[in-house]
Amino acid sequence: MYDWVVLWEWVELAVRWLHVTTAMAWIGSSFYFIALDLGLRKTPSLPPLAHGEEWQVHGGGFYHIQKYLVAPEMLPEHLTWFKWESYTTWLSGFGMLFLVYYLGANIYLIDPEVADLTQTQAIAISLGSLAFGWIAYDLICKSRFGDDNTRLMIGLYIILVGMAWGYTQVFSGRAALLHLGAFTATIMSANVFMIIMPNQRIVVADLKAGRTPDPKYGKIAKQRSTHNNYLTLPVLFLMLSNHYPLAFATEYNWLIASLVFLMGVTIRHWFNTKHARKGNPHWTWLVTVILFLIIAWLSTAPMRHRPEEAALTGPALAYASAAGFEDVVSIVQGRCSMCHAAEPVYEGIYWPPKDVVLETPAQIAAEAQRIYLQAGLTHAMPPANLSYMEQPERDTIRRWFQSAGQGGQNS
Numbered sequence: 113m114y115d116w117v118v119l120w121e122w123v124e125l126a127v128r129w130l131h132v133t134t135a136m137a138w139i140g141s142s143f144y145f146i147a148l149d150l151g152l153r154k155t156p157s158l159p160p161l162a163h164g165e166e167w168q169v170h171g172g173g174f175y176h177i178q179k180y181l182v183a184p185e186m187l188p189e190h191l192t193w194f195k196w197e198s199y200t201t202w203l204s205g206f207g208m209l210f211l212v213y214y215l216g217a218n219i220y221l222i223d224p225e226v227a228d229l230t231q232t233q234a235i236a237i238s239l240g241s242l243a244f245g246w247i248a249y250d251l252i253c254k255s256r257f258g259d260d261n262t263r264l265m266i267g268l269y270i271i272l273v274g275m276a277w278g279y280t281q282v283f284s285g286r287a288a289l290l291h292l293g294a295f296t297a298t299i300m301s302a303n304v305f306m307i308i309m310p311n312q313r314i315v316v317a318d319l320k321a322g323r324t325p326d327p328k329y330g331k332i333a334k335q336r337s338t339h340n341n342y343l344t345l346p347v348l349f350l351m352l353s354n355h356y357p358l359a360f361a362t363e364y365n366w367l368i369a370s371l372v373f374l375m376g377v378t379i380r381h382w383f384n385t386k387h388a389r390k391g392n393p394h395w396t397w398l399v400t401v402i403l404f405l406i407i408a409w410l411s412t413a414p415m416r417h418r419p420e421e422a423a424l425t426g427p428a429l430a431y432a433s434a435a436g437f438e439d440v441v442s443i444v445q446g447r448c449s450m451c452h453a454a455e456p457v458y459e460g461i462y463w464p465p466k467d468v469v470l471e472t473p474a475q476i477a478a479e480a481q482r483i484y485l486q487a488g489l490t491h492a493m494p495p496a497n498l499s500y501m502e503q504p505e506r507d508t509i510r511r512w513f514q515s516a517g518q519g520g521q522n523s
Contacts, residue, residue, distance in 0.1 A: 117481065117484065117485065117489075117513075118489070121485060123211070124208070124211050124212070127204055127207045127208055127211060128208055130200070130204045131201065131204035131205050131207070131208055134197055134200040134201040134204060135201045135205075135348075137197040137201075138197035138198050138201045139344055139348075141194050141197055142337070142340060142341060142344065143341070143344075143383075145194075145337075146337070146338075146341045146384065146387070147383070147384075147387040148166055148168075148177065148179075149179065150384055150387040150388035151166050151387050151388065151389065152164030152165060152166050152179050153165060153166065158178070159178070159184070161180055161181075161182065161184060162178050162179065162180055162184075163179045163180060163181045164178070164179050165177060165178045165179070181327060181330055182315065182324075182325045182327050182330060187316065187319045187320065191316070193309070193312075195304060195305075195309050198300070198301050198304040198305070199301065199304070199305065201297075201301065202297060202298065202301035205294065205297060205351075206294075209238070209290075209294055213238070213287055213290065214235050214238070217231040217234050217235060218231060218427075218428075219478060219479075220284065220286060220287055221234045221235070221238070221283055221284060221287045222234050222283070222284065223283065223284035223285070223287075226280070226281065226282065226283065226284065227281065227282045227283075229282065234282070234283065237282055237283075238283075238291060241275070241278075241279070241291065241295060242291075242294060242295060242298045245275070245295045245296075245298055245299055246298055246299055246302045246306075248271065249268065249271070249299050250302070250306070250307075252264065252267060252268070252271075253335070253336070258335075261335060261338075264335075265339070265342070268339070269373060269374075272292070272295075272296065272370070272373055273366075273370045273373075275292055275295055276288075276289075276292050276366040276367075276369040276370050277366045279291050279292055279295075279366070280365055280366045285360040285361045285362070285365050285467075286353075286354045286360045286361070286467065288360065288365060288366070289350050289353045289354065289359060289360045289365060289369055290350065290351070290353070290354050290360075292350050292369055293346075293347050293349075293350030293351045293353075296343050296346065296347050296350070297347050297351075299339075299343070300339075300340045300343055300344070300347070303336040303337070303339065303340055304336075304340075307332060307333060307336050308333040308336055308337060311329035311330070311332055311333045312329070312333065314326075314329055315329055315330065341380060341384070342376060342377055342380050343373075343376065344376070344380075345375070345376035345379055345380065346369075346372045346373045346375070346376040349372045349375075349376075350369060350372070353369075355466060357463050357464065357465075357466065357467040358408075358411040358463065359411065360467070361463075361467045362410065362411050362412075362413040363413040364410040364411075364413050367410055368407050368410050368411065371403050371406060371407050371410075372407070374403055375400050375403045375404065378396040378397075378399045378400045378403070379396065379400055381393065381396050382394075382396040382397065427480070428474065428477040428478040428480065429477070430516050431477040431480040431512075431513070431516045432473060432474070432477035433516075434512055434513075434515045434516035435511075435512065435515045436508060436511055436512035436515060437473070437477070437512055439508050439512070440476065440483070440508060440509055440512045441473050441476055443501070443505045443508060443509065444470050444476050444483060444487075445470070445471070445476075446499070447487075447494055447499040447500075447501045447505070448470050448483075448487070448493065448494060448499070449470050449471050450499065451464065451465060451494075452464050452465065452468050452469055452470040452471070453469060453470070453471050454469055454471065468482065470483075480513060480516065481513075483509060483513075484509060484510065484513040487501065487506060487509055488506050488507075488509035488510040488513060489510065491506070
């Protein structure tokens with residue numbers, strides 16, 4: 113009785129929960145250590161080889177923290193490594209990419225109005241772009257071009273703008289911004305896995321062998337950690353953007369994403385300057401507000417929606433052919449399409465929620481599982497039952513969805 117639909121929904125929720133939880137842990141530790149590093153101070157009482165120290169208070173206790181650019185003379189037996197937060201965040205994020213965008217490629221990944229791709233082609237482009245992002249970034253960082261941090265950051269920004277535009281030329285708007293976030297997050301996590309942690313292992317191995325570690329390994333790791341610090345806020349925006357059509361479904365979605373990266377820089381610059389006790393650059397907030405207002409203005413460009421003809425393929429065709437579909441079309445058009453329309457008529461709704469349009473039979477068939485879960489199996493939609501959907505109508509939706517599955521099992 114369609115337990116697999118319910119189970120699949122819970123699998124998605126569990127993976128998303130894991131992703132959000134581990135991302136909070138990774139971002140929290142990253143922000144903390146950047147703030148700690150910037151706040152370190154040299155004092156006469158510092159031990160030999162120590163670079164700086166910081167006193168902090170939390171939870172009723174006092175913490176005395178010292179940093180060594182290379183390592184102390186005596187390496188402690190217990191050493192805490194901060195790595196699993198990053199790895200688990202990326203793995204769970206890739207799990208979400210697989211569950212939503214790869215298994216649902218015909219709905220969420222491919223927009224025939226943008227590029228007429230097969231599911232295999234779209235997934236291959238997705239995977240290839242993530243690999244390309246890390247390889248290109250890493251080679252640039254290791255080249256002579258990467259010796260200048262400011263020049264390197266500008267070069268990285270140009271690459272990100274190019275990828276933002278490129279993704280919008282092959283994927284749906286929602287998938288384009290999500291992939292730009294995954295592209296950036298892959299670079300960040302690979303920085304930890306491929307550079308920061310291996311360099312730290314080299315230093316630890318040298319210490320255990322009685323050798324003096326080369327300080328270049330710490331310098332390289334610091335550079336990559338700084339990049340991660342400035343990229344974090346834009347990645348969060350891009351991951352949230354798939355819930356807001358104003359961000360992803362407009363003509364200038366790639367430009368919106370490009371400006372968000374600049375906002376990430378201005379916001380982090382203020383915090384980093386404050387943590388380093390180098391002033392209070394209020395101008396960064398003015399620039400941030402101006403950028404945000406430009407983004408809001410760009411979001412008013414015409415919205416993009418998938419064409420009806422492209423939706424009625426694969427599973428959607430099975431739902432459109434199932435018994436009771438005509439009744440469901442009538443129910444959805446009567447109870448849902450006042451909001452879920454290219455031009456909503458419900459007061460206060462100016463664009464279709466989550467870019468879901470339910471005006472035609474093909475569009476309704478394409479969103480069969482969502483309709484079943486939100487209006488048939490549960491009472492999530494319509495919100496607060498504003499259009500007064502009755503229980504017999506919800507029963508009709510359930511029977512239709514289940515009959516489509518039974519038909520597929522019998523064929």
